[in-house]
Amino acid sequence: MKLLHTADLHLGKIVSGVSMLEDQRYILNEITKIIKHEEVDGIIIAGDLYDRSVPPTSAVSLLNDTLFHWNVELKLPIYAISGNHDSAERLNFGSAWYKNTQLFMAGKLMKTIEPISLAEAEIWLVPYHEPALVRELMQDDEIRSYEDAMQAITKQIRSVWDSSKAQILVGHAFVAGGIPSDSERQLSVGNVDRVSTTAFDGFDYVALGHLHHPHAISHPTIYYSGSPLKYSFSESQDQKSVRIVSFSGNKLTEVREVPLIPQKDMRMESGTLQDLTTNLLDHPEDYLAIRLEDKGALIDPIGKLRPFYPNILHLERKKLEITTQNEDRFEELMKKDDIELFDQFFEHVRGESLTKKQVDLMTAIFNEVRKEEN
Amino acid sequence: MKLLHTADLHLGKIVSGVSMLEDQRYILNEITKIIKHEEVDGIIIAGDLYDRSVPPTSAVSLLNDTLFHWNVELKLPIYAISGNHDSAERLNFGSAWYKNTQLFMAGKLMKTIEPISLAEAEIWLVPYHEPALVRELMQDDEIRSYEDAMQAITKQIRSVWDSSKAQILVGHAFVAGGIPSDSERQLSVGNVDRVSTTAFDGFDYVALGHLHHPHAISHPTIYYSGSPLKYSFSESQDQKSVRIVSFSGNKLTEVREVPLIPQKDMRMESGTLQDLTTNLLDHPEDYLAIRLEDKGALIDPIGKLRPFYPNILHLERKKLEITTQNEDRFEELMKKDDIELFDQFFEHVRGESLTKKQVDLMTAIFNEVRKEEN
Numbered sequence: 194m195k196l197l198h199t200a201d202l203h204l205g206k207i208v209s210g211v212s213m214l215e216d217q218r219y220i221l222n223e224i225t226k227i228i229k230h231e232e233v234d235g236i237i238i239a240g241d242l243y244d245r246s247v248p249p250t251s252a253v254s255l256l257n258d259t260l261f262h263w264n265v266e267l268k269l270p271i272y273a274i275s276g277n278h279d280s281a282e283r284l285n286f287g288s289a290w291y292k293n294t295q296l297f298m299a300g301k302l303m304k305t306i307e308p309i310s311l312a313e314a315e316i317w318l319v320p321y322h323e324p325a326l327v328r329e330l331m332q333d334d335e336i337r338s339y340e341d342a343m344q345a346i347t348k349q350i351r352s353v354w355d356s357s358k359a360q361i362l363v364g365h366a367f368v369a370g371g372i373p374s375d376s377e378r379q380l381s382v383g384n385v386d387r388v389s390t391t392a393f394d395g396f397d398y399v400a401l402g403h404l405h406h407p408h409a410i411s412h413p414t415i416y417y418s419g420s421p422l423k424y425s426f427s428e429s430q431d432q433k434s435v436r437i438v439s440f441s442g443n444k445l446t447e448v449r450e451v452p453l454i455p456q457k458d459m460r461m462e463s464g465t466l467q468d469l470t471t472n473l474l475d476h477p478e479d480y481l482a483i484r485l486e487d488k489g490a491l492i493d494p495i496g497k498l499r500p501f502y503p504n505i506l507h508l509e510r511k512k513l514e515i516t517t518q519n520e521d522r523f524e525e526l527m528k529k530d531d532i533e534l535f536d537q538f539f540e541h542v543r544g545e546s547l548t549k550k551q552v553d554l555m556t557a558i559f560n561e562v563r564k565e566e567n
Numbered sequence: 568m569k570l571l572h573t574a575d576l577h578l579g580k581i582v583s584g585v586s587m588l589e590d591q592r593y594i595l596n597e598i599t600k601i602i603k604h605e606e607v608d609g610i611i612i613a614g615d616l617y618d619r620s621v622p623p624t625s626a627v628s629l630l631n632d633t634l635f636h637w638n639v640e641l642k643l644p645i646y647a648i649s650g651n652h653d654s655a656e657r658l659n660f661g662s663a664w665y666k667n668t669q670l671f672m673a674g675k676l677m678k679t680i681e682p683i684s685l686a687e688a689e690i691w692l693v694p695y696h697e698p699a700l701v702r703e704l705m706q707d708d709e710i711r712s713y714e715d716a717m718q719a720i721t722k723q724i725r726s727v728w729d730s731s732k733a734q735i736l737v738g739h740a741f742v743a744g745g746i747p748s749d750s751e752r753q754l755s756v757g758n759v760d761r762v763s764t765t766a767f768d769g770f771d772y773v774a775l776g777h778l779h780h781p782h783a784i785s786h787p788t789i790y791y792s793g794s795p796l797k798y799s800f801s802e803s804q805d806q807k808s809v810r811i812v813s814f815s816g817n818k819l820t821e822v823r824e825v826p827l828i829p830q831k832d833m834r835m836e837s838g839t840l841q842d843l844t845t846n847l848l849d850h851p852e853d854y855l856a857i858r859l860e861d862k863g864a865l866i867d868p869i870g871k872l873r874p875f876y877p878n879i880l881h882l883e884r885k886k887l888e889i890t891t892q893n894e895d896r897f898e899e900l901m902k903k904d905d906i907e908l909f910d911q912f913f914e915h916v917r918g919e920s921l922t923k924k925q926v927d928l929m930t931a932i933f934n935e936v937r938k939e940e941n
Binding site: 247250251253254256257261264265280281282283285286287289290291293294296 | 621624625627628630631635639654656657659660661663664665667668670
């Protein structure tokens with residue numbers, strides 16, 4: 194058996210005001226070519242089919258047409274779950290009907306997960322879920338974290354699975370050790386959203402979505418497919434791909450990447466305005482973040498670059514780099530007292546430091562304010 | 568063959584800030600009872616399944632569960648179209664899969680409508696559409712109005728139909744002569760949204776949605792089922808119902824109403840605050856519009872009524888009736904000149920008319936203002 198594993202389609206995504214829909218249509222067509230060439234037996238989509246709970250209707254039509262082609266026309270089973278960007282209820286609508294043609298769409302997590310039972314494998318669809326939902330479904334107050342929730346779910350699965358078959362789990366989660374990129378929406382602060390790899394002990398293949406890097410985790414049986422397109426410049430170094438997962442009987446025999454070549458790449462470039470407008474970069478229609486290395490003032494640099502590079506998504510100046518040091522700067526500022534801070538501000542605005550008289554005046558004002566606060 | 572005809576479910580509707588979802592769940596269950604008792608062979612839903620293009624997820628789940636019960640569990644064909652309140656694209660999602668169990672969901676109008684072909688009938692699903700869409704689909708610049716659009720569609724249908732079978736059309740439109748209620752969103756100004764009954768010449772039964780009154784039109788073959796619930800006080804006198812439509816072979820034999828009794832009625836009541844709080848009305852939990860007949864000042868009347876009538880949606884005072892005469896009043900006012908109008912205002916505020924001196928003063932002021940305007 195051969196499965197294609199993808200995830201994080203984010204249909205309808207807008208990056209810096211630009212709709213990715215045509216790029217998405219193109220890359221889905223590339224995936225269709227791989228599906229046909231590899232002659233896969235099924236397709237896994239591990240969540241984030243849409244970019245938001247109410248996607249634009251153009252994205253709704255694109256997903257409908259894609260699933261129709263893969264499932265009804267090519268007659269391939271599809272194993273799909275909702276991700277944190279999807280609306281569980283909206284994606285779930287109609288799933289009872291889709292099953293008739295082996296389109297398995299798990300929008301909502303159910304109390305008991307029923308496996309999709311194949312001749313030599315069981316596939317478990319675990320849609321994205323928050324701990325509170327699992328706590329309620331399982332009536333277990335001990336479930337407080339994403340880790341607890343996934344452990345509880347996989348424990349339940351292990352208690353009923355048919356261990357003579359290959360065990361495949363499809364999930365959408367942040368597995369500990371995974372490397373996130375800018376385009377995954379922050380789920381929660383700190384590490385409370387992490388699930389450890391031990392939650393998936395015993396599974397033969399864990400098909401994950403959520404992190405967009407295809408190598409976000411390094412593990413013999415746990416894989417992120419990564420998104421089919423770059424959705425942020427932090428992904429510009431990724432080689433996007435889908436995974437082809439092969440089984441011989443109930444044994445996992447191969448996990449292989451097939452690269453995806455987008456219609457337009459997303460990449461970072463730098464140079465002076467003069468350079469960039471005289472020596473044109475290759476593939477000027479790509480989505481670009483350009484860092485201008487000029488030091489002096491520039492008049493309308495974006496207007497000058499656009500005719501050559503129509504899809505610039507981000508433009509920055511070299512001297513603005515200081516803003517990336519904000520964290521150190523903040524710690525430094527925390528050490529100063531009010532007068533020192535005001536003096537720094539005054540100097541920034543007026544180009545000269547406070548006089549003795551001005552320091553005294555400001556000190557009096559600060560004292561008065563503090564008095565009123567008490 | 569026996570069909571049940573309903574429409575305008577408006578799932579997820581909110582009336583005066585109150586969600587109708589539980590009333591909708593109740594009435595859908597009442598319809599289920601009728602479906603079973605009448606042993607119908609199919610169900611028509613003539614548009615406005617939802618109240619808005621992006622309904623709340625609770626409404627999405629309710630529609631999913633209802634359609635699942637009727638179509639998959641009771642194994643009944645469903646013939647549904649989108650209305651002006653629905654999103655054509657969103658409702659259309661998955662329709663290719665629904666067909667497998669004879670759930671026919673026409674969200675988007677297509678260039679050529681294919682009939683659903685039964686042994687002795689053809690059913691044509693004509694989703695809500697604006698003239699511009701039909702103009703584009705048919706490549707016919709002459710299509711400017713709703714009337715043109717529907718005439719073009721039915722002409723096309725007549726050119727291909729099998730006249731040996733009963734011809735049934737399911738549509739969502741404002742048919743000329745129909746009586747609207749407050750809860751249908753105004754489609755357009757004037758009569759440009761009207762479709763004449765001749766557009767449906769030759770059809771044996773036209774199952775319409777859009778107008779909420781079950782007798783919005785009186786015609787031997789064209790029927791509005793009306794909404795299953797009252798959605799505005801202008802519908803308070805309606806007896807809501809579903810229609811049972813029977814055919815013998817290809818002949819329409821009977822069109823019959825089966826009344827629907829809601830969990831909570833929607834009705835208008837009047838009385839003094841004293842009366843209403845001492846002699847309690849029947850069914851005090853109904854959705855009420857109350858007109859207080861008291862003449863003097865009242866302190867917190869809604870607060871005094873709520874404990875007895877928890878679902879008051881509207882409260883008005885008798886003396887406010889004058890506002891309903893606004894139209895006549897406006898015409899009367901248009902005849903007066905500035906001084907007359909000001910005199911009326913002055914008298915209203917001060918209780919006495921302008922003196923001669925005041926009239927002269929105001930005339931001078933008006934003249935000065937007019938001079939500045941020129």
